[in-house]
Amino acid sequence: MSHQTIYNVSIALCFCILFTIVSSDSSEAxxxxxxxxxxxxGTMSIRHYAGYVPVNKTNGRAMFYWFFEAMSLPNQKPLVLWLNGGPGCSSVGYGATQEIGPFLVDNKGNSIKFNPYxxxxEANMLFLExxxxxxxxxxxxSSDYKELGDDFTARDTYAFIQKWLQRFPAYRxxxxxxxxESYAGKYIPELAEIIFDKNNDNSSLHIKLKGILLGNPEISEAEDWEGWVDYAWSxxxxxxxxxxxxxxxxNFSSNTIWDVKECKDGVDEVLKQYHKIDQYSLYTPTCIGNSTLASSVDSTRFKTSLANSKMMPRIMGGYDPCLDDYTRVFYNRADVQKALHASDGIHLKNWNICNDDIFHNWADSKPSVLPIYKKLIAxxxxIWVYSGDTDGRAPVLGTRYCINKxxxxxxxxxxxxxxxxxxxxxxxxxxxLTFATFKGAGHDVPSFKPSESLAFFSAFLNGVPPPLSL
Known part of the structure; x- marks a missing residue:
């Protein structure tokens, strides 16, 4: 082969590689x-995307995402979907900018800072609201909001993934x-089951699901409730x-448990005591709100009782107890909404970190996802599960009870x-299944233990346990 031929082949090969890289992003992307x-x-030169993906054009349903490419070799590293729970809380507000994204909200919502962890x-990170x-x-x-529940959410999220991969075909x-984490302890196995079943039905829409990672998850109501009470007492x-x-x-396994007045009064007493502190982080201060940053729902005095909800109680919290407030300020800024393609910067969206109407009107919640665990294990x-051991909301005891089942x-x-x-x-x-605890961490583990969490995440992706000795 002549030098000229080699040169021509090299040029053609370079052009093909360049074309592949350029064409990996669709025009929509x-x-x-x-x-x-x-x-x-300029020091935070990370390529990232945000916007809406329609999941049901007939009803006009669209889901908002924020996607960060891996800092190196994104075409070779895995794609990870991160979900927060509630139900009704934002993965963009919590996961992306309080926990594991490259940009964390700082300075009372007026700026962001780079997250070294x-x-x-380690992966391409996709956050979905x-x-x-x-x-x-x-x-x-409007009727869609009356139907929100586990099954509705799983179906829409599966539709989102498929349509997102059409927009970003390089990641299929x-x-x-x-x-x-948290109520995503139900979202995640339910979504994984749909992917597993759909993969068997249609190879052309195959998603290369390899595993799930769940932090302080809700798993099975009877064991979760028992662990919640035992943890509060202990x-x-x-x-x-x-x-x-x-x-x-x-009897937390009974469908008529809340008809027993003595039981209901006892559990409401637990809630009463937890209202005085941050249930999500027992040993850190609560946020002392002020006139400009006070939450619309004060996390330390959130009024709930078993009379109006049979779901596990939710009280918002975090390592910096005022982070929810800062995040709310940040995402309601016109320049932020415009930059993220959430609005045109003039007609602003009213963004909240959690939608309490969704929480109180949730249509269906599986009593237990342990059968799905068994199916996925088979x-x-x-499957890795981890628990911050100072979280009272989805405590380590409840998770251990569930796993033991x-x-x-x-x-x-x-x-x-x-x-x-x-x-x-x-x-x-x-x-x-692998189960691990994080010593001294609350509900949102990466907010408390960022370096340890990154090392643990890397171990999970590689399928090897973190170091078990010095």
Missing amino acids: MRDLVTDLPGQS AWNK SPVGVGFSYSNT ENHFYIAG HAVISDETYGVIKRSC GGFR LELPIKTSWRPWYHEKQVSGWLQEYEG
Whole structure:
């Protein structure tokens, strides 16, 4: 082969590579490219996209996303969908800008700061506001909001993934994982099951799902409730007398549990005590609001009782107790909404970190997703569960009770795991599931333990446990 021929082949090859890179983003995707996010300096040159993806054109349902490419080799690294729970809370507001995204809200919502422990160091990170009615996601059909529940959310999220991959076709062949926390402990297995079933039905729409990662998740109502009460008592939140009343009168497996007045009164007493502190983080201060940054719902005095909701109580919180307020300010700024393609910057959307109407009117909630765990384990998927051990809302005790119900054989016995020569928590490997704790972390674990969380996430993606010795 002549030098000229080699040169021509090289030029053609370079052109093909360039064309592949350029064509990996559709025209729709390029319209979603974020170029002028306020506060993003030149030192934070991360390619990211945000905007709406229609999931039901008939009813006018569209879901809002924010996507960050991996900091290096995005075409080779996995794609991870992150979901927050509530139900009714924003994954953009929590996950993206309070926990694991590259830009964290700072300075009372007036600016952002770079997160040195962002998870897009290890993967392409996709944050979704789900279901419609959360954050910027919406429906033009009012009756949709009356139907929101587990099944509705799973179907819409699956539709979103398929349509998002049409917009970003370069990522269809990447390994896919779903991660999240809290009520996403139900969203995630339910979505994984749909993907698993649909993959078997239609290979042309195959999603390369490899595993799920769940933080402080809700799993099974009976065990979650029991763990919630036991944790409150064992951490001196409630009296021996209140604990005794609950243990004597409450059968958390019963459908008529709240008809027992003594049980209901006992559980309401737990709520009463938790209203005085941050249930999501037992040992950190609550936010002291002021006239400009006071929450529309004060997290320390959120009024709920079993009389108007049978779901597990939700009280918002975080490591910086005022982060929810700062985030609300940030996403209601005209320049931020315009930069993220959420609005035109003139006709602004009213963004809230959680939609309490969704929480109180949730149409269907599976009592337990443990059967789905069993199905996914049998399907060979990687399942890791972790718990911040100072979270009273979805406490480590409830999670352990749920996992014990699976009766899985133990592969690696309970032992510490380490990060930077310190014990970061404890870990146990079962056949088909890994469970770990984060020592001293509240509900949103990455907000409390950012470096440890990134190391743990990397271990999860690689399918190897974090260091179990110094």
